[in-house]
Amino acid sequence: MGITLINFAYLVASVLFILGLKGLTHPRTAVRGNTLGALAMLLAVLATLLDQRILSFEYILIGVVVGVLIGVVFAAKIPMTSMPELVAIFNGFGGVASVLVAGAALIQVQDPSHQLTVSTAASGLIGTVTFWGSLVAFFKLMEVIKRLIQFPGQQFFNGLLTLLCIGLGGWLVLEPGQMDAFWIMVCVASLLGVMLVVPIGGADMPVVIAFLNSCSGLAAAATGFVLDNNVLIIAGSLVGASGLILTQIMCKAMNRSLGNVFFGGVGPTPAASGVSDDEVYAGKIKSTSADEVAMLFDTARRVVIVPGYGMAVAQAQHAVRDLADLLEQREIEVEYAIHPVAGRMPGHMNVLLAEAEVSYEKMVEMDRINATFQQTDLALVIGANDVVNPLAREDNSGPIAGMPILDVDKSRTVVVIKRSLSPGFAGIPNPLFAADNSLMFFGSAKEAVLDLVTAVKES
């Protein structure tokens, strides 16, 4: 009876997880969806505590209390701008937890079945790579690791590590008593996780984080196979599917394949794209001031704001909202154009704007807003570069060729707030800055926007 009841509770929890995710399909129902997910987790935990195999509760109590304390502090203290870091490190925690559970199961089970050994090996490999990969991603996002570490033969080396892991996993399957095989594999997989992510640069982080998100789910699902536990399998595969879809969306938004992100390096050098800075910029850059932009606002009826990573770094989202409020008071229509890979994780810009109390209906996705730039009087680009580079449409050989971009250059006037003419992550010049209808407003995003606010108030 006990087991049946527990499994029934797991079924209810699985359904709640699914309904919870379904709630996330609209901002109106999203909070409720998340609550359902949390309830599902609570139910699964309570049901598990009824399991007869649990004999002592002291370690459980310690573990839960420590985990809850750390989790609550993390969740309450983290600033919205650091959300990519938080998600990265949490991905890693999920991964390592799966590995440890699989390892413990291997110790506890006598005469393990093939299902158990195969899935333990899978969980060990995926979970460990997730943990170390996420840790490296975390330190890259924190800018503790700034250099891209690349060396000749890197792909060959990674391939070798992968084969070694699979070989060690095979050893475990053939000789289930060989606990060493598992732990050696975990060590090799640790190195593999680090090596996979060290060569990847900041702007590719949305893909990496989405992919690791998927992996953390798959590791949990593999652990579900180890324990023959359906709620783990279901919840894990939902997360695996979610991460895979996000990875795919991010790759498409950069016109790159997943393999290219992980193994292709940072892309061609500036010289390879065939256009130099001087050719593009010489004599064509028009610099502007806050007062001049305020005058442009005077005659504008529709303004589109294009936020990029520069806005996040400068924490300028509140200033941007203030500016938009002022413009709306003057009956100017304001919308925000969000490129899928703007920032460091999927949806990064939306969260920052939501924090600054921008209505979600004003954040418009790329395909929809691109149709409106021709009727836009002024596009205000704040700290974005590659995602508005028209070379993506025109030049077929450059590193961003074919990448879908926001067509800001089609609006009547473009004002670009940027610190300098330095290239974006792709390392190529941006002809937008030199276009006839473009004005450069040099400065840090926050100060520049605050200057604009003052200028608009005075005009």
Added chain:
Amino acid sequence: MEVFVAALTVFVLAVFIGFEIITKIPPTLHTPLMSGSNAISGVTLVGALLSAGSEYSALATYLGLAALVFATINAVGGFMVTHRMLSMFKRRD
């Protein structure tokens, strides 16, 4: 083997449900989706509880305890931070 096929069936069907639902989630909610689904992957918690609570061997208990701490941080922190984010998404006129 039957057990494995049954588990595999559940896995494959759940992946399909995942694909169906996630493709309907708007880009504006992609960050909360990541942190929320991330919290869901903390469901390893269930396995961690079983290991930490068994008295089979000290090593298994300690592995379970470590897993329990990591998975609890992941689940509790993940759901809370997602809640914090989602409550900021509002419609204003």
